[in-house]
Amino acid sequence: MNIVLKDVIILHPEQKLNEKTDILLEDGIIKKIGSLSENEIKNSEVYNLEGNYVTPGFFDMHVHLREPGREDKETVITGCNSAAAGGFTGIACMPNTDPTIDTAEVVTSIIIKSKNHLVDVHPIGAVSVGRKGESLAPIAELVEAGAVGFSDDGVAVKSASLLRNAIEYAGMYNAPIIEHCEDPSMDDGAMNESFTSTQLGLPGIPTAAEDLIVMRDILIAEYTGGRVHIAHISSKNSVDLVRQAKAKGIKVTAEVTPHHFLLNDESVKTFDTNYKMNPPLRSKEDVEAMIEGLKDGTIDCIASDHAPHTIEEKEMEFIYAPNGIIGLETQLGISLSELYHKGHLTLEDLVYKLSINPRKILNLEIPKFEIGKEANFSIFNPDTIWTVDVSKFKSKSRNSPFDKKLLTGKPTGVINKKRMFIDDKFINLA
Amino acid sequence: MGLTSRHLLGMQGVPAEDIQLILDTAKTFREVLERPIKKVPTLQGKTIVNLFFENSTRTRISFELAQKRLSADTVNFSTSTSSTKKGETFKDTVRNIEAMKVDMIIVRHESAGVPTFLTKISKANIINAGDGRHEHPTQALLDMYSIRERLGKLEGLKVCIVGDIAHSRVALSNIYGLKAMGAEVSVCGPATMIPRDIQKLGIRVYHDIDRVIAEHNVLNVLRIQLERKAGTSIPSVREYHKYFGITAERIEKYNNNIVILHPGPINRGVELTSEVADGPYQVILDQVTNGVAVRMAVLYLLGTMN
Numbered sequence: 009m010n011i012v013l014k015d016v017i018i019l020h021p022e023q024k025l026n027e028k029t030d031i032l033l034e035d036g037i038i039k040k041i042g043s044l045s046e047n048e049i050k051n052s053e054v055y056n057l058e059g060n061y062v063t064p065g066f067f068d069m070h071v072h073l074r075e076p077g078r079e080d081k082e083t084v085i086t087g088c089n090s091a092a093a094g095g096f097t098g099i100a101c102m103p104n105t106d107p108t109i110d111t112a113e114v115v116t117s118i119i120i121k122s123k124n125h126l127v128d129v130h131p132i133g134a135v136s137v138g139r140k141g142e143s144l145a146p147i148a149e150l151v152e153a154g155a156v157g158f159s160d161d162g163v164a165v166k167s168a169s170l171l172r173n174a175i176e177y178a179g180m181y182n183a184p185i186i187e188h189c190e191d192p193s194m195d196d197g198a199m200n201e202s203f204t205s206t207q208l209g210l211p212g213i214p215t216a217a218e219d220l221i222v223m224r225d226i227l228i229a230e231y232t233g234g235r236v237h238i239a240h241i242s243s244k245n246s247v248d249l250v251r252q253a254k255a256k257g258i259k260v261t262a263e264v265t266p267h268h269f270l271l272n273d274e275s276v277k278t279f280d281t282n283y284k285m286n287p288p289l290r291s292k293e294d295v296e297a298m299i300e301g302l303k304d305g306t307i308d309c310i311a312s313d314h315a316p317h318t319i320e321e322k323e324m325e326f327i328y329a330p331n332g333i334i335g336l337e338t339q340l341g342i343s344l345s346e347l348y349h350k351g352h353l354t355l356e357d358l359v360y361k362l363s364i365n366p367r368k369i370l371n372l373e374i375p376k377f378e379i380g381k382e383a384n385f386s387i388f389n390p391d392t393i394w395t396v397d398v399s400k401f402k403s404k405s406r407n408s409p410f411d412k413k414l415l416t417g418k419p420t421g422v423i424n425k426k427r428m429f430i431d432d433k434f435i436n437l438a
Numbered sequence: 439m440g441l442t443s444r445h446l447l448g449m450q451g452v453p454a455e456d457i458q459l460i461l462d463t464a465k466t467f468r469e470v471l472e473r474p475i476k477k478v479p480t481l482q483g484k485t486i487v488n489l490f491f492e493n494s495t496r497t498r499i500s501f502e503l504a505q506k507r508l509s510a511d512t513v514n515f516s517t518s519t520s521s522t523k524k525g526e527t528f529k530d531t532v533r534n535i536e537a538m539k540v541d542m543i544i545v546r547h548e549s550a551g552v553p554t555f556l557t558k559i560s561k562a563n564i565i566n567a568g569d570g571r572h573e574h575p576t577q578a579l580l581d582m583y584s585i586r587e588r589l590g591k592l593e594g595l596k597v598c599i600v601g602d603i604a605h606s607r608v609a610l611s612n613i614y615g616l617k618a619m620g621a622e623v624s625v626c627g628p629a630t631m632i633p634r635d636i637q638k639l640g641i642r643v644y645h646d647i648d649r650v651i652a653e654h655n656v657l658n659v660l661r662i663q664l665e666r667k668a669g670t671s672i673p674s675v676r677e678y679h680k681y682f683g684i685t686a687e688r689i690e691k692y693n694n695n696i697v698i699l700h701p702g703p704i705n706r707g708v709e710l711t712s713e714v715a716d717g718p719y720q721v722i723l724d725q726v727t728n729g730v731a732v733r734m735a736v737l738y739l740l741g742t743m744n
């Protein structure tokens with residue numbers, strides 16, 4: 009099947025591409041980029057996409073799929089549908105499932121379930137068996153089965169010695185250790201510790217809990233020469249630590265979630281549990297530091313920390329409610345509204361943060377605009393104004409604080425693995 | 439003139455006129471409590487549920503008595519653990535209670551924010567009887583009533599709240615209420631018991647109890663939770679008493695005009711000595727009586743709003 013993406017702007021900063029053109033795909037393979045003949049157009053399904061950008065497919069490196077174990081919250085397939093609807097062609101899924109992703113069998117089962125989906129799913133293996141922080145998970149076997157990074161996400165790797173071994177061992181396969189940075193002796197809270205937590209009478213988690221582990225991890229990365237990736241960075245001090253470490257040449261990278269660069273802890277004043285997450289929403293100064301970190305390159309990428317929970321679990325007393333919100337379907341819109349339209353980042357920067365950098369961190373191939381290559385694109389219109397409606401989400405869960413939010417910039421569709429998602433449906437291209 | 443809100447979730451944002459109205463109404467009910475027949479038919483036909491997810495016999499009895507004095511029908515729903523631990527969600531519990539056609543819910547819960555959450559899932563008037571470390575507005579109202587009764591006013595008074603401010607629901611409610619009424623408020627306790635940035639509420643923070651006694655008209659002394667604190671936020675109860683305990687010697691030395699409040703129950707020999715707890719400076723038992731009158735006032739004002 010031939011399709012034409014007409015009047016699009018192709019944008020690929022690594023290929024130095026930023027131009028208005030047409031794209032012809034044959035069975036999902038890039039056939040031609042440039043102005044097309046009438047004949048080429050006549051024999052194709054034509055999508056008039058004036059005003060839309062086409063970029064290498066977006067990649068979210070921090071997604072909780074909940075399968076295996078909590079398929080009532082999300083499955084591999086509903087999570088992939090959510091990713092496609094949000095404008096992503098690839099995701100990495102975190103290992104805090106039940107059972108944990110600490111055996112090759114679990115890695116394989118997730119890969120098999122996602123095999124026929126447009127969205128690429130790359131499992132992140134657990135650092136330790138059962139994420140218990142005692143003994144190393146079978147890292148080599150997990151890599152062989154398809155794991156691309158390692159994390160005990162939900163908690164930090166329990167001890168410095170285990171972290172050191174994990175960095176060195178996973179380093180043999182150039183797989184990063186992805187850290188949820190939180191000192192377990194200071195994690196007993198329901199929100200950020202601040203004047204707001206004092207006013208609300210909620211137990212607080214200090215930013216120092218995050219900073220301590222970021223600092224530990226940087227020191228271990230420096231000592232071993234290995235790689236560590238800071239997941240969902242949220243504190244100003246942590247951003248400063250990563251900035252200094254990068255200046256020293258230490259191999260540390262970092263991601264931030266849209267909620268951490270947009271919302272601050274005053275949102276918790278509503279006691280709405282959709283503002284309860286871990287790390288918690290921080291202060292205004294921390295939020296500003298996230299934007300600064302994105303601008304100067306300290307923060308390499310944007311990731312959603314998509315964390316589905318059932319309505320019953322979230323509609324609970326604040327201190328008992330589980331942490332986390334879903335984010336795949338709002339991430340691109342929020343990034344465009346808050347970072348591009350507010351002048352903090354260019355669209356080129358966003359392509360790095362949402363596509364190129366996360367793939368580099370996980371050693372994945374970066375999609376290119378080249379004749380003969382399989383198309384792996386995201387298509388979006390940065391100027392479409394729309395209102396978030398959680399009831400329309402493809403995710404199985406609804407726990408988002410962004411319902412009814414007005415955003416500027418919306419995914420139009422995605423193309424990958426010879427499939428296309430556009431106008432709310434999947435189309436086989438071959 | 440009535441209250442501005444149909445719920446009492448906390449003292450934060452409650453205007454001075456509302457506080458004044460509650461305290462003045464409480465004064466008339468205080469007189470009722472001195473009569474041989476201490477009952478008025480004001481809330482006849484109203485159904486009130488006391489929804490206590492945390493054990494607090496004193497507060498519950500005070501509310502229950504206030505409800506009976508106003509001739510309301512009262513239902514108690516008490517459970518020492520969260521309903522969620524029994525498998526029923528909080529929301530289902532409330533829905534069940536709601537189906538019984540209740541007019542008012544008095545709620546006590548270990549999680550901050552539960553009264554706010556209740557207003558979203560119930561149509562009843564909600565009164566917060568203590569949510570986590572957040573607020574306990576009727577306690578603050580009865581404290582203010584007791585201070586006013588003893589000293590004739592609130593405006594311009596210097597009031598210090600002493601003890602574990604970080605784990606207290608009484609402190610915040612008192613700070614908001616007293617400040618609205620024009621009092622000067624401060625807190626005193628070990629640094630580990632003072633929550634982050636509390637001075638941003640426009641209050642002073644002290645660590646020197648002698649100076650606090652010398653510089654204040656009123657001390658509201660909080661209970662030190664013996665089981666929780668020793669060893670982590672304070673070295674020992676003995677050391678707490680030595681440096682922060684209120685003793686007759688300290689009062690006599692620094693300020694024998696001081697008025698001492700305590701929300702109870704008292705740990706004698708810890709935050710207060712028996713001499714102080716039973717002595718001439720305290721209004722602790724008045725607080726208990728005033729508590730019933732203040733709660734009657736709140737129930738009456740909210741219950742007759744619609």
Ligand SMILES: [Zn+2]
Pocket residue numbers: 161162163188239240286287
């Ligand atoms: Zn995490």
